[in-house]
Amino acid sequence: MCLNIFIDNKSGNPIYDQIYTQIKEQIISGELKEDEALPSIRNLAKDLRISVITTKRAYDELEKEGFVYTVAAKGCFVAPKNVELLREENLKAIEGHISEIARLARTCNLSCQDITEMLRFEMEERI
Secondary structure (H helix, E strand, C coil), X not given: CCCCCCCCCCCCCCHHHHHHHHHHHHHHHCCCCCCCECCCHHHHHHHHCCCHHHHHHHHHHHHHCCCEEEECCCEEEECCCCHHHHHHHHHHXXXXXXXXXXXXXXXXXXXXXXXXXXXXXXXXXXX
């Protein structure tokens, strides 16, 4: 199993967090399937040329959040999707984007109606 993970050394985010975030995104998007095996902690660390401790921390965070589960002597696997957990994750992300939109809108003197119109247009384009 090969994960598609890119480590950005110029990023301000810790490496374990970059791994955690990218694996989580691949699980949420369905790119990684339920019960699919993840690379071993050692193999992933070797492939990314990072510490095993860093990889373990990313896997531990994913397990704590319910995205993966561990089977003794077998490894880590993608957990069955918890629809409510995924919904909460998406709601948190949307709230963060809305805060940023509101901040940017204030700097441009855009009204709520302007933003609503932009959102409506964007949503209709995607359908």
